[in-house]
Amino acid sequence: MSVKLIHISKEFPDLEREDRKMLAVRDMNLEINEGEFVTLLGPSGCGKTTTLRMVAGFETPTTGEIWIGGRCVNDDPPNKRDTTMVFQSYAIFPHLSVEQNVGFGLELKGRPKNEIKDEVRKVMEVMGISDYAKRRPDQLSGGQQQRVALARAIVNKPGVLLFDEPLSNLDAKLRETMRVEIRRIQQTFGITSIYVTHDQAEAMTVSDRIVVMEKGKVMQVGTPFEIYSRPENRFVADFIGRVNLFPVTIKKLGKEDSGGTVLNNKGKEVRAASIALGLCEGDAAFMMVRPESFVLASKETETSFGSGVVTKAVYLGSVVEYELDIGEDKPILAVTHDPINNGFYSNNERVWFSFTEQACHVLPQ
């Protein structure tokens, strides 16, 4: 089912100052297509969970409309909406067995007993929890509880599946397994999904599109590739991964989003493959290069962009992370791969760095 948020805002009374309101979500617009997996990503307090709870119906938007499957659902209570939520705390009913938990929603719909049994058995098999059917929730591990919560949501075949930071209580290893699992199951059933997390790796793994939010505002909507390599603003560039920003001035814009040329603060001309919308010739801007896009060399070459002295080298096995002092406030972060074949540099060595046109993206200051 498709989901549409039209000019959604949500105000809460400020708990500290009664005369003030707190804007949790500001004028948010979002369209989610049938079968799409969209993640709301942002630091805590950015309004992502509030947005999700508005879609579920636990909060009512102060202004704006929420459409699910071509119908405005603003006035529908949560139990009348075709959405099912997987809660952060799992919210498994402690007094019911695993089987009863999973079948709870179907039972409420008044489906015949043997039909419920079949559906529950099927979904438990998919989730790999058939062995625990008769157990009580307190006898399950965190990962198993997570699977029960997911099974309980999926068995209802909801139009929209909502995830509220479902993996935040699991350990790192299990988190990685589960996010792949969640993506697999969403694809199997083709359910439209909205997923809330503050973990960017998680967002990159599961999503078709990511909505980056901050302070109640949408900062960018895009595919994982767009969000990571073509951020529209500094917040998104900083929030996702690590980043190097060179101050530049835009010299010439290319035709139809084909990038353009910029001048760095030493007057050197560089071609960038992409320039964020809204920037004009002559504007001061930042050129962004991700650390892994750097190519390092011990001698100057014609493609070299500049040089720096290694102040820190961290050997991590598959990669080496460097900090390079280039005589400015902030050191440059660079990552090189496969140190076994490529070798690596030590502290105090001077290295020259370059990057391709593709690696350069320009965004507003």
Add this chain to the structure above:
Amino acid sequence: MLSLLVFVIYPLVSVGLQSLKTDKGLGFSIYGDVLKSAYLRKAFFNSLYMSVLTAATGTLIGFLFAFAVTRADVPWKKLFNAIAIIPIVSPPFIGALAIIMLFGNNGLITWNLLKINNFPIYGFNGLFLAQVVTFFPVAFLTLKGVLESMNPVLEDAALDLGGSRFKVFTKVTLPLAIPGIAGAILILFVETLADFGNPLILAGSKFPILSVQAYLQIVGMYDLPKGAAISMLLLIPSVTAFFVQRKIVGRRKYTTVTGKPQSSSGKIVSPGARIFLFIFCLFITIIVGLIYFSILIGAFARVWGFDHRLTLDHFKFVFGVGFKAVRDTLMIAGISTPIAGLFGMLIAFLVVRVKFPGKKLIETTSILSFAVPGTVIGIGYILAFNHKPLALTGTLAILLLNFVFRYIPVGIESGTAILAQIDPSIEEAAIDLGADARKTFSRITLPMIVPAFFSGLVFAFVRAMTAVSAAIFLVSSRWNLMTVHIMSQVESGNLGAAAAYSVLLVGIVGLAIVFIRMVLKAQYGKLGGTMLHF
């Protein structure tokens, strides 16, 4: 809400008004009279003195007991736990009764063993002993909870950082327990101040106690205004202490329910201290054991102190002439506690989950009846309900109403505690899956709070069975209570019958607890079992 006003606030206001009534309208002249009387002044100070002393001693014993059980890993922990619970489930004056049987004029120890005549047990000594034995378990249970919720890893860490055992205790354990200890002291202060049974039996005329004096003014001299004024004097310190206690404990209330209590490594107690704690607990256990043993023997002995041959005469009396009181008590407690429990749960649910005007008032009013001494409530009820529109004195209704409104707070307490533990997202999940409000409550919320409901109910039942201070004003020839009967048997010197009643009462209460536990265990498995510690 209206009923709370009528049956909690109105009686209290009546007491206040009555105490201000003079020949010339309202005024403080009766308080003047009361304060002019050297005897009543003495009673006031005796009451405070006794309460402070009991609170301090009882909390100290309770703390050592709790520390021994939770931290020192002493042998016979189960026995010590049980010993500390028994006084809580028995009528509050059993201590006094036993002390008279042991140390009184015909006491087993004083007269039969030591051949002392007229040992001065009436007055301070006896009462102090009785109060400490009666109330230290309350401190024990509170502090046991506090110590259990304190992560012992903290202590191990302090030890690991090089602190000596004594330093760890004084710098880590004790400071962390201070709010709990302060809370326990205040609870004990309030309960001792309000206690009526022990002083009535043991205080005697040379050591007057306020709650007893209020009773004697009203029942002995029919001086209602004076009795009301005395009870107001009782009310002020106890309500103050109660609210201070709630402030202290309230701040850290629900942090204690997260996570499992972890077991201590037991390394923080030196072997010497462990032996000391063990001997100390054993000593207290022997005293408590002696008390209950003497009650048990007393119930079967022909004439206590003179003729110790076994007999069933006392039980014949209880089950014959005196059985009406047993029946009445069971009926009153049996009817009032479920009503109080349901009412309490409902209020708890409203207070925790629903927002509505007057919420604060309901909460405060219902909790108020925890703080008010039973004597004051008893007087309030006879003042408020002996005339129209609600002429209830002497009826079953007045006893029922009194018990219901006295034990609603028990339901509220256990209800709010359990609801605060239930993650609201569990209820949201049910709604999200398509359940409406009614289905969510009946299928999800209710089953989860049932165990707490029943343990609250057991507690209320125990209190109702063993209550005396308010009820003694409200009983009549038509409706009487076992506790009041025991008191009058003690007063008329019939210790055997009093002991037999007491044994029966403790037996009934014990059976009720075991029964509910079994039902819950069968029904809810581990869940029911873990929620049932009180």
